[in-house]
Amino acid sequence: MTEANILRRKKWRMTGVMIVLIVLTYGSAAITKFNIIEGLFAIPSTLAWMINNLVPSAETIENIPKVLKRLWETIILSVIASTTAAVFALLFAILGAQTTQFNRFFGFVARFMASIFRNVPVIAWALVLVISFGHNVVTGYFALFFSTFGFLVRMFIETIDEASSDGVEALMATGATYFQMVCKGVLPDTMPQMLSWIFYMIETNIRSATLVGLLTGTGIGYLFDLYYKKLDYNMLGLITIMIIAVVFIIEFTSNKVRKVIS
Numbered sequence: 001m002t003e004a005n006i007l008r009r010k011k012w013r014m015t016g017v018m019i020v021l022i023v024l025t026y027g028s029a030a031i032t033k034f035n036i037i038e039g040l041f042a043i044p045s046t047l048a049w050m051i052n053n054l055v056p057s058a059e060t061i062e063n064i065p066k067v068l069k070r071l072w073e074t075i076i077l078s079v080i081a082s083t084t085a086a087v088f089a090l091l092f093a094i095l096g097a098q099t100t101q102f103n104r105f106f107g108f109v110a111r112f113m114a115s116i117f118r119n120v121p122v123i124a125w126a127l128v129l130v131i132s133f134g135h136n137v138v139t140g141y142f143a144l145f146f147s148t149f150g151f152l153v154r155m156f157i158e159t160i161d162e163a164s165s166d167g168v169e170a171l172m173a174t175g176a177t178y179f180q181m182v183c184k185g186v187l188p189d190t191m192p193q194m195l196s197w198i199f200y201m202i203e204t205n206i207r208s209a210t211l212v213g214l215l216t217g218t219g220i221g222y223l224f225d226l227y228y229k230k231l232d233y234n235m236l237g238l239i240t241i242m243i244i245a246v247v248f249i250i251e252f253t254s255n256k257v258r259k260v261i262s
Contacts, residue, residue, distance in 0.1 A: 054237030063235065067223060067242055074219035075246065077137060078205035081144035086198045089114075089149050093156030100160060100182055110153065117150030122208045126215045135217040143212050144205050155197045156190075163189045192258070199254030203247055210243060 029036055094100045096110035125143040133139040163186065213221015220239060227235040 050237075053233040054240070055234070056238040056241070057234050060234040060238050063238065064242075067220070067239055070220045070223045071242055071246060073137075074206060074209045074213065074221070077140055077219060078144065078202055078209050081141050082148055082198060082202045082205050085145045085148035086152055086194075086201075089152035089156055090194070092149075092153045093160060094182060094186075096153065097157045097160035099163070100186055111157070114150050114153030114157075117146050118154055119150070120147065122147040123211060123215070126212045130215055135215075137216070137218050139216045140209060140212045140218050143216075144209060147208070148201050148205060152197060152201060156194055159190045159193045159197070160186055196254070196258050199250070199257065203250050203254070206243070206247055206250065 028034075092110040092114060095103075095106045096114065097107075101107035101110075122143050125146050126139060129139045129142050133142070209219055210221045210224060213219040214225045215221075217225075220243060224236065224239050227239070
């Protein structure tokens with residue numbers, strides 16, 4: 001097959017994909033009776049409403065200490081859930097990765113469990129767990145833990161399998177044990193990327209913890225729900241701005257750490 005024919009096939013495939021996406025977009029809009037044009041024209045008025053109602057007032061700013069207290073609870077919950085989930089995810093990833101698995105059955109079980117935990121949304125976990133544990137921090141912790149565990153197992157497995165196998169083969173050739181191969185051949189090469197995924201999940205869990213807090217009555221989500229029911233949009237704006245600021249700070253910090261360890 002000539003290069004011209006290959007390029008022509010790729011062009012037709014891309015054209016087909018674009019046509020399918022356009023049909024799905026307009027078909028979804030027709031089914032839901034959503035007018036795309038009206039939605040676009042509504043953006044300026046929506047932005048104007050947000051500026052008039054969500055910008056914190058001087059009186060609202062006095063409540064920053066109260067918001068910081070709840071926000072700090074959310075940050076701590078997100079960090080603890082992410083780090084503890086990462087420890088268990090690393091163990092399951094070592095069992096499930098092709099490079100490090102010592103038994104196919106255990107490898108299958110590890111990947112299967114990770115798939116189950118990963119494909120259940122964090123909100124669904126919170127709804128299920130709130131029945132068992134009630135409206136408290138424990139419910140929020142386990143909801144974040146389970147979803148984080150499933151995601152990190154998948155990412156850690158891919159990271160381990162994509163790492164260079166030269167060091168592993170060299171260690172195995174010298175008669176190294178399984179644990180020596182993992183500790184000296186796999187972890188040193190994969191740890192920087194794994195830490196990046198952990199920082200990513202901390203950022204994600206801070207946002208998710210806000211939604212979980214709406215259901216469990218804890219953290220910054222509790223305050224958001226409280227002022228939403230009061231229709232206090234100034235406080236809602238302050239809470240939203242502070243959440244965004246914290247996420248940006250953590251992202252900036254994680255980027256610095258990645259540069260240091262890479």
